[in-house]
Amino acid sequence: MCRLFGLVSSPLRTHATFWLLDAPDSLSVQSRREPDGTGLGYFDADGTPEVHKAAIAAYEDRAFAREAREVESATFLAHIRYASTGGLDVRNTHPFEQAGRLFAHNGVIEDLDRLDRHLGEDRSLVHGDTDSERFFALVTRETAAHGGDVSAGIVSAARWVAGNLPLYALNIILVTARELWALRYPATHELYVLRRPAGGHHGSRHLDHAGSHGHLRVRSAHLGERSSVVVASEPMDESPHWQLMAPGELLHVGPDLRVTSHIAVSDPPAHPLTLSDLRPEAAASQRPA
Numbered sequence: 453m454c455r456l457f458g459l460v461s462s463p464l465r466t467h468a469t470f471w472l473l474d475a476p477d478s479l480s481v482q483s484r485r486e487p488d489g490t491g492l493g494y495f496d497a498d499g500t501p502e503v504h505k506a507a508i509a510a511y512e513d514r515a516f517a518r519e520a521r522e523v524e525s526a527t528f529l530a531h532i533r534y535a536s537t538g539g540l541d542v543r544n545t546h547p548f549e550q551a552g553r554l555f556a557h558n559g560v561i562e563d564l565d566r567l568d569r570h571l572g573e574d575r576s577l578v579h580g581d582t583d584s585e586r587f588f589a590l591v592t593r594e595t596a597a598h599g600g601d602v603s604a605g606i607v608s609a610a611r612w613v614a615g616n617l618p619l620y621a622l623n624i625i626l627v628t629a630r631e632l633w634a635l636r637y638p639a640t641h642e643l644y645v646l647r648r649p650a651g652g653h654h655g656s657r658h659l660d661h662a663g664s665h666g667h668l669r670v671r672s673a674h675l676g677e678r679s680s681v682v683v684a685s686e687p688m689d690e691s692p693h694w695q696l697m698a699p700g701e702l703l704h705v706g707p708d709l710r711v712t713s714h715i716a717v718s719d720p721p722a723h724p725l726t727l728s729d730l731r732p733e734a735a736a737s738q739r740p741a
Contacts, residue, residue: 454546454558455532455667456643458625458683460632460705461675462526465497468659468672470521470530489545490532493554494525495629501554505545527627531556532667543580550577550592553602553628557584558641558685559621560730560738561613570612587613591626602626603704606633607716610702614717620725620738625683630707634683637717638724639699641738646682646694647711648675653693661688681705 459468472490491505504521531546546556561567561583568575568586577589587609595605610622614637621640626633636643651657659675662668664686683703687694697703702716727738 455530455663455685456556456558456623456625456683457528457530457661457668457670457685457688458627458632458634459528459670459680460526460627460682460709461678461680462630462705462707462709464678465524465526466672466674466678466680467522467524468528468670468674470523470528471519471669472521472530472532473667489542491530491546491556492521492523493529493547493549493556493627494523495527496525499552499629501549501552501629503547503549503554505542505547507542507545526630527632528670529554529556529625529627530668530670544582544585546584548580548585548588550588551595553592553626555584555588555591555624555626557587558623560619560725561587561622562618562620562725567613567617570616587622587624588626602628602631602633603702603716606635606702610635610637610717614719614721616722618723618725618729619721620727620730623685632681632683632703632705634697634703635701635716636697637700638720642685643697644684644687644694645697645703645711646684646687646691648680648682648691648693650679651676653691663688679709681709681711 470492489507493503495501529547547554564583571589574589574593577592578585590609591605594608595602598604613619622637623641623643624635657676659672661670700715700717701713703713705711
């Protein structure tokens with residue numbers, strides 16, 4: 453299953469070190485279920501988005517994924533991809549960038565021909581083959597149509613997909629230089645949020661988060677002194693304060709770390725998919741690793 457990770461320390465910039473595939477894990481174990489791509493997005497001090505990513509086709513480019521990357525930003529977005537739509541190519545690897553925003557998705561949307569027709573000329577925003585980047589293009593269009601309101605853009609795009617296309621899951625994280633949005637829809641996959649005070653809930657610890665399958669590790673000494681909010685596909689440390697987002701919940705972390713959320717998509721998908729409905733490669737991408 454694809455892994456999502458977002459981190460916000462806005463308005464303060466934070467130094468953090470990312471391993472997209474945690475080096476200490478056994479290569480023989482990893483090779484049995486190697487991801488199809490890894491990506492890390494963040495923002496320079498002037499707000500310019502930066503994306504580093506690699507497709508891990510035929511077990512290549514492991515060095516990229518295992519190399520520690522020390523970066524500074526007020527927002528971060530990491531993604532571990534198991535391909536469901538689109539080939540093993542960097543252009544199909546998350547995060548994607550559009551209009552100065554970064555985006556990653558876990559799930560499956562089908563009937564992409566209809567989605568392309570709905571996008572019309574905005575299909576030109578899409579450079580790869582994935583359902584994810586197409587959905588991001590729809591969010592970008594709807595955000596512009598709502599005067600730059602990203603929350604409204606996400607809600608409009610998600611409701612259209614939920615009402616018109618076959619859908620298995622639509623878990624997303626979108627970040628700008630200072631803000632983060634996350635949507636969990638429907639209940640297919642989990643998505644968690646942790647509101648972390650400086651030093652954690654015990655007040656004296658730096659951040660050291662690791663996924664349970666060794667696919668992602670993040671460390672930050674700065675977050676021993678700064679507050680942050682983390683969104684991830686699974687709880688990534690022993691804290692009891694991780695909260696599971698509700699199905700249909702849209703969460704927004706503002707530039708002052710203020711967290712708001714509401715149920716943005718309350719109706720179930722009009723055309724829900726199960727694992728048995730998916731193509732074999734898509735179904736494999738959605739099972740737990």
